[in-house]
Amino acid sequence: MNFLTNSTFFKRVAIFISLVIVSLILWNTYIFFKRFKIDERAKIEIVASAIKEFSENSDLNASFNLETKVFEKIKNIPMILTDENGVIIDSRNIDSLKAKNRNYLKERLLSMKNQNKPIEINFLENNKQYVYYGDSDLLNKLTYYPLALVLILMLFLSVVYLFYSSNKASETNKLWTGMAKETAHQIGTPLSSLLGWISILKMEKVDETYIQEIEKDVHRLNTIANRFSKIGSVPELKKENIVAISKHAFDYLESRSSKQISFSFLTTDNEIYTNMNTELFGWVIENLIKNAIDAMLGKGELKLHIENTSKRVKITVSDTGKGMSKKLFKQIFKPGFTTKKRGWGLGLSLSKRIIEDYHKGKIFVQKSELNKGTTFEILLDKV
Numbered sequence: 001m002n003f004l005t006n007s008t009f010f011k012r013v014a015i016f017i018s019l020v021i022v023s024l025i026l027w028n029t030y031i032f033f034k035r036f037k038i039d040e041r042a043k044i045e046i047v048a049s050a051i052k053e054f055s056e057n058s059d060l061n062a063s064f065n066l067e068t069k070v071f072e073k074i075k076n077i078p079m080i081l082t083d084e085n086g087v088i089i090d091s092r093n094i095d096s097l098k099a100k101n102r103n104y105l106k107e108r109l110l111s112m113k114n115q116n117k118p119i120e121i122n123f124l125e126n127n128k129q130y131v132y133y134g135d136s137d138l139l140n141k142l143t144y145y146p147l148a149l150v151l152i153l154m155l156f157l158s159v160v161y162l163f164y165s166s167n168k169a170s171e172t173n174k175l176w177t178g179m180a181k182e183t184a185h186q187i188g189t190p191l192s193s194l195l196g197w198i199s200i201l202k203m204e205k206v207d208e209t210y211i212q213e214i215e216k217d218v219h220r221l222n223t224i225a226n227r228f229s230k231i232g233s234v235p236e237l238k239k240e241n242i243v244a245i246s247k248h249a250f251d252y253l254e255s256r257s258s259k260q261i262s263f264s265f266l267t268t269d270n271e272i273y274t275n276m277n278t279e280l281f282g283w284v285i286e287n288l289i290k291n292a293i294d295a296m297l298g299k300g301e302l303k304l305h306i307e308n309t310s311k312r313v314k315i316t317v318s319d320t321g322k323g324m325s326k327k328l329f330k331q332i333f334k335p336g337f338t339t340k341k342r343g344w345g346l347g348l349s350l351s352k353r354i355i356e357d358y359h360k361g362k363i364f365v366q367k368s369e370l371n372k373g374t375t376f377e378i379l380l381d382k383v
Contacts, residue, residue, distance in 0.1 A: 022149065029149065033139070040135070040136060040139065044074065044079065048119045048131045051129070077093055077136045078133065080092075082130050084130070088105055109132055115133075194214075198211060223282070235279075238276070242274050244271075245282055245285075246304065249282040249285040249289070258293070264303040266303065272313045281354070284363070285304075285315075287350070287351045288317040291347065292321060293319075295374060296320060296321040296322075300321060304317050314377065317375070319373050320373040324374060326368075332365070333348050333351075333352045362377075
């Protein structure tokens with residue numbers, strides 16, 4: 001127990017540390033982005049000073065050399081120079097062919113206005129010019145870097161969540177499997193005792209009819225114990241007559257159900273063979289019949305029909321119960337889902353697993369109408 005507790009603790013610490021590291025990376029990236037942006041603005045301010053110096057200085061050669069050196073250092077930052085009326089005077093670091101198109105320059109100017117505040121140049125003649133600039137390629141890439149980190153963080157959290165969910169589900173499955181096997185083991189002791197009592201009743205010459213009914217129930221308890229013992233392990237499949245197996249489960253429940261329910265068993269053939277585990281498949285039929293009985297509140301019509309098709313055998317279980325809406329057709333097979341006031345919501349979930357995982361077949365709601373009834377369908381490959 002201490003090991004499990006320590007393991008959980010270390011996992012949580014590892015996740016916390018990972019979150020802190022990613023958060024620090026995001027924060028440092030944001031700080032770096034801001035500093036880089038400030039640094040680029042400082043460079044553009046130097047450019048603005050150089051433009052003013054070039055315009056006002058009488059030493060044209062010196063000013064030109066200064067401007068050339070300055071522009072050489074900011075060749076990766078696109079810029080547009082305008083007068084105080086917004087008329088474009090010049091542009092730098094923009095594709096020379098595209099720059100010939102005035103409409104393109106106007107679009108770039110509008111984009112730059114949204115990106116950064118322009119730098120104002122005041123000349124001695126009270127004239128003004130404005131330097132508009134956009135973010136450099138490196139700064140644009142840094143803009144998407146935090147987004148990429150956020151996506152990585154979300155992916156990381158999703159993986160952690162899925163890991164914990166699957167781990168928790170695995171632990172729950174192990175717990176239920178262990179409980180099922182232990183239940184099967186515990187049932188075995190009273191079963192042996194009951195068999196002994198049946199032998200005594202036979203010697204006492206008790207009415208044979210009573211003994212036969214008791215034997216049926218004991219046999220059923222033995223079947224239930226075997227079913228529980230098989231949970232968590234791969235069942236053995238054998239070639240069996242599905243009609244006989246279904247009829248056996250059908251007859252048992254019919255004899256122990258309300259006489260106000262009309263039971264009907266139909267089949268196109270008396271012998272249809274498929275690979276199956278008789279105990280688990282019988283469990284599925286019983287689950288479907290019990291659900292039908294519950295849906296009808298002990299009064300109505302229940303039909304089990306087996307149809308022999310070219311490649312598959314089709315089994316349908318129909319009732320005249322309360323029915324369900326279409327949105328519940330898939331939900332009812334989820335573990336824990338139930339519309340009953342009492343119950344674990346495991347019957348149909350187990351049935352789906354038995355049919356689809358173990359027998360490689362299909363089970364689904366064929367049709368259902370509110371207050372009219374429901375039909376479940378099972379499809380299995382023939383042999």
